[in-house]
Amino acid sequence: MLRLVAVTLRLGGELILDALTVEARAGEILLIEGNRGAGKTKLLEVAAARRQPDAGEVWIADHDVTALQRESLPFVRRNIGFAEATPRFLSHATVLENVMLPLAARGEPAAWAREAAVRALGKVGIVSLGAHDPARLSNGARRLAAMARALAGVPPLVIVDDPSASLSAVDAGAVLSAMCGAVEGGAAVVCASADGAFLAAATAAGARRLRLDAGRLAPGAGTMVALPGRRAHEPLGGRADSALDPLGQLELGS
Amino acid sequence: MRAAATVGAAPLLERLRWGARLTVQGLRRHRALFWMSAAAFACATVALAAGLALARAPAATITASASAQLVAFLNDDLPPGERDALAAVLRKLPGVAGVRLLPGDEALGRMRAELGPRAALLDGVEDGFLPTTLEIALRPGRQGAGRADELAWRLRRMAGISDVDVLRNEADHRLLTEQETSRRLRLALVGVSGVLGVTSLLLVAALARRRRADTLILEGLGFTAWAVSGPVFVAGAAAGAGGVSVVLVGLRIAEQLGSLRTLASLGTAAARGMGGGAGQAAAFGAATLLGGALAWWGMRLPRRTGRGDELAPEA
Numbered sequence: 001m002l003r004l005v006a007v008t009l010r011l012g013g014e015l016i017l018d019a020l021t022v023e024a025r026a027g028e029i030l031l032i033e034g035n036r037g038a039g040k041t042k043l044l045e046v047a048a049a050r051r052q053p054d055a056g057e058v059w060i061a062d063h064d065v066t067a068l069q070r071e072s073l074p075f076v077r078r079n080i081g082f083a084e085a086t087p088r089f090l091s092h093a094t095v096l097e098n099v100m101l102p103l104a105a106r107g108e109p110a111a112w113a114r115e116a117a118v119r120a121l122g123k124v125g126i127v128s129l130g131a132h133d134p135a136r137l138s139n140g141a142r143r144l145a146a147m148a149r150a151l152a153g154v155p156p157l158v159i160v161d162d163p164s165a166s167l168s169a170v171d172a173g174a175v176l177s178a179m180c181g182a183v184e185g186g187a188a189v190v191c192a193s194a195d196g197a198f199l200a201a202a203t204a205a206g207a208r209r210l211r212l213d214a215g216r217l218a219p220g221a222g223t224m225v226a227l228p229g230r231r232a233h234e235p236l237g238g239r240a241d242s243a244l245d246p247l248g249q250l251e252l253g254s
Numbered sequence: 255m256r257a258a259a260t261v262g263a264a265p266l267l268e269r270l271r272w273g274a275r276l277t278v279q280g281l282r283r284h285r286a287l288f289w290m291s292a293a294a295f296a297c298a299t300v301a302l303a304a305g306l307a308l309a310r311a312p313a314a315t316i317t318a319s320a321s322a323q324l325v326a327f328l329n330d331d332l333p334p335g336e337r338d339a340l341a342a343v344l345r346k347l348p349g350v351a352g353v354r355l356l357p358g359d360e361a362l363g364r365m366r367a368e369l370g371p372r373a374a375l376l377d378g379v380e381d382g383f384l385p386t387t388l389e390i391a392l393r394p395g396r397q398g399a400g401r402a403d404e405l406a407w408r409l410r411r412m413a414g415i416s417d418v419d420v421l422r423n424e425a426d427h428r429l430l431t432e433q434e435t436s437r438r439l440r441l442a443l444v445g446v447s448g449v450l451g452v453t454s455l456l457l458v459a460a461l462a463r464r465r466r467a468d469t470l471i472l473e474g475l476g477f478t479a480w481a482v483s484g485p486v487f488v489a490g491a492a493a494g495a496g497g498v499s500v501v502l503v504g505l506r507i508a509e510q511l512g513s514l515r516t517l518a519s520l521g522t523a524a525a526r527g528m529g530g531g532a533g534q535a536a537a538f539g540a541a542t543l544l545g546g547a548l549a550w551w552g553m554r555l556p557r558r559t560g561r562g563d564e565l566a567p568e569a
Contacts, residue, residue: 050474071479078476088471092283105476107268110275149475 001026001157001188002047007056009042009215016042017053018215024188026156029179032192033199034212040192041085041161043212047190048082048159049073060157078105081150081182085161087142089134095145096121096130102153113152120152121145123178125171139166147175151182158182160191164198172198180205269481276472277485281492284464287457288493294454295497295541301447302537303501308440322402322422324390324409332386332414340414341388349401351391358384385416454497458490458545462552465489469553483550490549494541502534 002024009017016039024030024047032040045051046058049065058065065076081102089098096117103113121127124144129137134145143166150158160179164172176198179189191207193199203209211218281288328337337355344353356364359381366373392402406418465486472482 074473074476074478074481076476077474080476082474088467090279090283090468090471093279097279101472101475101477104272104276105472105481107265107272109268110271 001061002190003057003059004043004047005057005059007043007046007053007058009039009046009051009053011042016215017046019056020212020215020217022047022210022217024157024190026186026188027183029183029189029191029202029205029207031199031202031207031209032190032212033194033209034192034218035194037214038212039215040194040212044082044159044161044190044192048080049076050082074105078102078153079155079157081153081155081158081187083143083146083150083158083160083163085165087146087149089142089145091135092133094130095126095132095134095137095148098134099130099145099149099152102149102155106153108153116154117148117152120148123151123174123181124148125174140168140171143167144171144175147178151178154182154185154187156187158187158189160189162193162195163191164193164195169197173201176202176205273481273484273488276481277488280465280468280485281489283468284489287460287464288489291454291457291490291493291545292497292500294450294457295494295545296500297497298447298450298454299498299501299537299541301443301450303505305440305443305447308436308443322392322420324388324392324402324406325419325421326388326390326409326415327417327419328386328388329414329416330382330385336414337386337388340412344388344390347405349393349405351393353391354389356387356389358382358386361387454494455544455548458493458548459552462486462490462549465553483553486553487546487550490552491542491546493549494543494545495538498538498541502538505534 002022004020004022006019006021007017008015008019020043022030022032022043032043034040042051046053047060049058049060053066056066060076061079063076065073068076089095090101096114099117099120100110100113103116104110108116118127118130121130124147126141126144126148129141129145134142137145143163147160147163150160158179160175163175163179167175172195179191179202182189191202192212193202199209328340332340341353341355344350361384362376362379362381365384366376369375390405392405402420402422406420409415409418469482469486473479
């Protein structure tokens with residue numbers, strides 16, 4: 001679903017990503033871990049077709065995004081659910097209206113978009129906030145709303161930046177659960193985090209981990225942790241309702 | 255539900271529905287700026303209509319009862335032949351009703367006659383005391399009053415003429431004052447309409463700039479450039495069209511108010527000043543296009559295509 005080939009990114013002369021090659025397949029969660037400044041967010045921006053790399057290729061669903069014209073990028077982006085670390089919303093529009101936007105970009109009928117948006121809000125447990133103004137929400141609630149917006153269109157690629165920051169253990173568990181739900185639906189989920197507890201819970205839920213260090217993959221990174229009774233790369237079907245429930249394994253984020 | 259990619263453009267009808275929805279939401283979010291833009295457009299239209307009405311006002315109903323007159327004092331050393339030639343040239347000028355050469359001794363005789371019993375004051379004054387003059391009579395009317403000053407200015411610069419006096423009656427003075435006041439008022443109104451016009455455009459641009467943050471969000475979510483800029487263009491166009499429409503409707507209503515004659519005549523004058531129906535349609539169209547185009551221009555983000563650039567930069 002997502003393949004970054006020898007991606008290099010420089011900002012202000014500083015090397016942010018150094019010939020990075022990463023692949024995320026449909027039906028798996030790829031965790032990008034690393035310290036602050038390791039290049040996680042920039043990597044996600046490149047993967048979400050929001051930033052052009054200096055070199056390398058970004059393949060999303062068998063299309064090299066770096067070779068596309070700018071006018072074609074919206075058609076790629078509307079198939080990517082991106083929950084930013086600092087989510088932005090249309091001001092004076094409700095949370096529900098904001099969550100409906102990815103479906104509006106695709107031109108889905110409004111009634112259907114509303115239904116999907118409510119469902120997405122339900123996945124992260126904030127249906128009751130649908131009529132609120134995002135500007136009045138707490139940081140945690142805004143993150144959950146951003147997660148709902150990323151998932152609303154059931155995109156084949158979901159990219160999540162630092163999902164557990166500002167969230168309680170329960171809310172972080174809901175986010176992880178929603179990510180797992182997307183994977184069950186066949187999506188590829190790429191998630192960057194520096195939160196050890198969240199990483200551990202996600203790994204236990206079957207996520208593959210990569211460690212990023214100063215724009216490079218750390219040696220030995222890319223290990224797949226197979227869940228009991230599951231094969232590597234197998235979609236996480238039926239996971240959230242039993243022993244695989246991430247809620248039970250998640251502790252407060254660091 | 256299975257994740258699935260969407261390919262290609264959405265159905266046109268749905269795109270239009272969402273466009274309308276986003277336009278309304280955008281107007282709702284920035285309604286203060288929208289109303290201010292529309293009001294500025296309306297005020298600019300009013301000022302422009304008033305200025306045009308003044309510029310196209312019919313000829314004054316009062317006309318000068320007598321013509322203005324110029325008296326050109328000729329140099330003493332000007333040969334008689336050149337005096338006659340000068341008088342002949344002046345007679346051919348537009349607006350000049352007649353030119354008469356008045357020798358110095360005749361002028362002195364006229365002065366004595368005008369002084370009557372006090373003519374003794376001029377005893378001992380020689381015949382060459384007063385210079386030879388040209389009396390230039392201008393045709394009566396609105397043009398003549400203003401033309402006297404212009405002609406006097408020109409004559410003073412001519413060789414052989416030492417000075418020029420402008421003699422005009424009370425009606426001419428009134429006409430001149432009215433003309434000058436009208437000219438200044440017209441200039442002021444055109445200036446005010448210009449300032450208000452620029453203000454309205456700046457407000458529309460501000461409205462669009464306020465929506466730049468929205469643009470970033472929408473582009474990041476996969477909205478096409480048309481889908482993002484369409485609602486902004488419509489909002490700007492609505493501000494322009496709305497402002498002008500209010501004025502045009504107001505003028506129509508004012509024209510119909512026969513009982514309020516002053517208001518009716520003002521409405522009629524302003525409507526005519528805008529050139530009737532065609533002019534009003536042109537004003538409506540221009541304001542609509544101008545508002546929309548400026549809003550679109552204001553919301554545009556710098557297009558950076560180099561590698562390493564953010565394709566949807568942070569606000």
